Amino acid sequence: MAENYEKAIKTKYIGKPLTLHDEKPAWVVDSPRAMSHIHTYGLLTPFFQGLTQGKLMATKCVNPKCPHPSVWLPPRADCPDCYERMKWVKVPSQGTIYTFTLVDYAGIGVEMKTPYWQIDVAIKGVDTIFKGYLEYGKPEIGMKVKAKFRTENPTHTILDVCWVPA
Amino acid sequence: MITFGKGNLRIPKWSKRVFMVAGGCTPFRKYYPEYKLEELVMMAYKMMLEDNNLKLSPLEIKDSIQFAVYGEFADHFQDQLLCESKIHDYLGLDPLYNVGIKTGGATGGSAVLMGAQAIASGYANCCLVAGWERMDEVDTRTGNFYISTAACKDFETRMGRIYSSYYAPMANRFAWAYDLNDQVRAKIAIKNRHYATMNPNAQQPGDHTEEEVLSSRMSAYPLRFLECCAMTAGSASVLLCDEEMAYKLSDHPVEVFIAGGSHTLRVADRRPMDIPLLPNEKPGMYDAFLKKNPRWPGFESFLAARFAAYLTYRMAGIKEPVEELDLVELHDAFTISDVQTYGDIGLRPYGQEIDYIESGDAYYGGKCPANLSGGLLGTMHAVGATGIWQAAECLWQLQGRYDYFHGDPKWWKRAGKKKPKNWTSLQVKDPKQALWVSHAGVGSHVTVGILRKAW
Numbered sequence: 001m002a003e004n005y006e007k008a009i010k011t012k013y014i015g016k017p018l019t020l021h022d023e024k025p026a027w028v029v030d031s032p033r034a035m036s037h038i039h040t041y042g043l044l045t046p047f048f049q050g051l052t053q054g055k056l057m058a059t060k061c062v063n064p065k066c067p068h069p070s071v072w073l074p075p076r077a078d079c080p081d082c083y084e085r086m087k088w089v090k091v092p093s094q095g096t097i098y099t100f101t102l103v104d105y106a107g108i109g110v111e112m113k114t115p116y117w118q119i120d121v122a123i124k125g126v127d128t129i130f131k132g133y134l135e136y137g138k139p140e141i142g143m144k145v146k147a148k149f150r151t152e153n154p155t156h157t158i159l160d161v162c163w164v165p166a
Numbered sequence: 167m168i169t170f171g172k173g174n175l176r177i178p179k180w181s182k183r184v185f186m187v188a189g190g191c192t193p194f195r196k197y198y199p200e201y202k203l204e205e206l207v208m209m210a211y212k213m214m215l216e217d218n219n220l221k222l223s224p225l226e227i228k229d230s231i232q233f234a235v236y237g238e239f240a241d242h243f244q245d246q247l248l249c250e251s252k253i254h255d256y257l258g259l260d261p262l263y264n265v266g267i268k269t270g271g272a273t274g275g276s277a278v279l280m281g282a283q284a285i286a287s288g289y290a291n292c293c294l295v296a297g298w299e300r301m302d303e304v305d306t307r308t309g310n311f312y313i314s315t316a317a318c319k320d321f322e323t324r325m326g327r328i329y330s331s332y333y334a335p336m337a338n339r340f341a342w343a344y345d346l347n348d349q350v351r352a353k354i355a356i357k358n359r360h361y362a363t364m365n366p367n368a369q370q371p372g373d374h375t376e377e378e379v380l381s382s383r384m385s386a387y388p389l390r391f392l393e394c395c396a397m398t399a400g401s402a403s404v405l406l407c408d409e410e411m412a413y414k415l416s417d418h419p420v421e422v423f424i425a426g427g428s429h430t431l432r433v434a435d436r437r438p439m440d441i442p443l444l445p446n447e448k449p450g451m452y453d454a455f456l457k458k459n460p461r462w463p464g465f466e467s468f469l470a471a472r473f474a475a476y477l478t479y480r481m482a483g484i485k486e487p488v489e490e491l492d493l494v495e496l497h498d499a500f501t502i503s504d505v506q507t508y509g510d511i512g513l514r515p516y517g518q519e520i521d522y523i524e525s526g527d528a529y530y531g532g533k534c535p536a537n538l539s540g541g542l543l544g545t546m547h548a549v550g551a552t553g554i555w556q557a558a559e560c561l562w563q564l565q566g567r568y569d570y571f572h573g574d575p576k577w578w579k580r581a582g583k584k585k586p587k588n589w590t591s592l593q594v595k596d597p598k599q600a601l602w603v604s605h606a607g608v609g610s611h612v613t614v615g616i617l618r619k620a621w
């Protein structure tokens with residue numbers, strides 16, 4: 001058998017012709033893109049797993065020499081202040097609303113029906129503020145909320161946690 | 167970092183002085199089917215070469231360039247990797263070296279910073295800085311989603327898929343902390359969109375009433391459509407030189423100072439810290455403020471902008487920003503980001519940002535007018551071009567050429583528009599120094615640049 005590179009080959013077009021989207025003043029063609037990526041949660045996998053098990057897992061720097069030991073939620077694996085690997089800790093599933101917005105007009109692919117309340121939640125013992133959405137109710141700054149987890153049929157995304165009035 | 171080491175606070179110092187001599191831009195539009203991207207960049211580049219009273223011919227200047235820095239925000243929009251190479255070839259500049267710069271909304275400012283570094287280091291004595299974005303080849307909601315991938319894709323993007331939903335929580339917190347009302351935000355939208363009516367290149371000029379702004383469609387509460395910049399197609403460029411080349415090319419060069427700051431992409435991760443003080447601020451002046459608002463910079467302010475101003479003011483020897491700056495161009499992508507920045511760059515102390523608008527200082531004829539170009543709200547946000555175009559607008563003001571670039575009927579004709587009968591000049595009287603802010607993310611990258619009249 002001859003290798004392909006040894007053959008004379010007749011080439012056939014197997015693509016899909018582009019439709020003309022606009023013809024004046026210049027030709028504008030449709031240029032479709034449909035593709036899928038994979039994405040790793042890497043060392044943050046315990047956080048996303050934790051949501052499906054009904055827990056908020058944060059990372060904590062336990063290095064006694066760290067200049068600013070903090071508890072991080074969203075978690076990160078390595079401490080930016082001392083560069084040591086941090087430790088997983090479970091943090092309270094309650095917090096207070098630090099600020100909020102109503103998402104009325106969202107970008108394409110939005111997974112919640114608009115309008116909905118997006119909220120930023122301050123949690124005791126956590127040094128950062130955690131963004132999420134309110135499943136029901138109307139938010140105000142200082143309002144108490146508790147986390148609700150999607151332990152059944154998880155989305156495997158950050159949307160596996162949301163908040164409800166406490 | 168939330169505390170600084172000594173080395174972190176070193177003030178940048180150019181090895182050689184850096185100058186800007188020329189700027190150019192395209193008209194800015196929502197949809198630009200007439201031209202390919204490289205054709206738009208050529209239009210801005212040629213305007214820069216031909217219309218800035220330069221003392222060498224366009225082709226002699228081409229012969230003088232050694233390096234080019236290109237700003238483009240998102241490959242998603244261009245759908246062309248290594249776009250820089252296509253543009254550079256189209257401008258006939260091979261084999262001179264070029265680099266592409268990407269820092270979100272601050273791409274333009276960062277491109278100018280990189281070009282300035284090329285001049286300051288001696289790598290080049292004549293450097294092109296050009297930027298572009300063509301956001302018109304996807305529909306608006308797809309564009310909103312693309313831009314929202316400049317929020318953290320694991321923890322934030324899914325929460326709104328539109329950037330207004332990351333600024334709006336800041337607006338609500340700012341309103342709660344500092345008594346900002348809707349009317350003040352509306353004033354900014356009205357002001358900048360009005361100034362855009364004098365700019366032939368503006369995409370969304372308009373004379374709006376407060377009621378129109380506050381009843382326009384809601385994007386993310388409290389931010390309404392008229393408080394948000396649009397998506398734009400277009401390009402801008404400026405030319406940077408060392409001292410000798412600057413005076414060889416121009417009788418009206420300006421000197422350039424620029425530095426940047428950064429902060430976490432996620433506002434959520436911004437831990438409280440001490441406020442780095444500007445030259446006009448006294449130790450202890452924020453003690454009472456911090457008691458009330460212990461989470462600085464929190465959701466109210468931008469450390470990146472504060473840090474950039476901290477460096478640039480010292481680099482340029484600015485002591486009292488409002489007194490010494492004759493105009494500013496701020497990154498008003500949203501009304502709220504404009505307000506937040508007033509404190510960061512010291513137009514007012516933190517907590518008193520609103521007074522910059524209410525006092526009239528921010529208006530034409532005021533002490534330090536802002537966004538006479540029409541800003542991002544009124545004129546453009548072709549992201550990779552924005553910080554470059556803002557610099558060009560500042561340059562033209564300092565050169566006393568506002569009227570030529572905004573009032574000459576040929577630019578209105580180029581934009582396919584008729585010069586309005588009520589066109590009035592927004593030329594600031596005999597300005598010496600101008601500042602522009604180029605800003606990314608929810609304050610992830612910010613450059614503060616200062617241009618100083620040098621003739």
Ligand SMILES: [Zn+2]
Nearest residue numbers: 061066079082
């Ligand atoms: Zn640490």
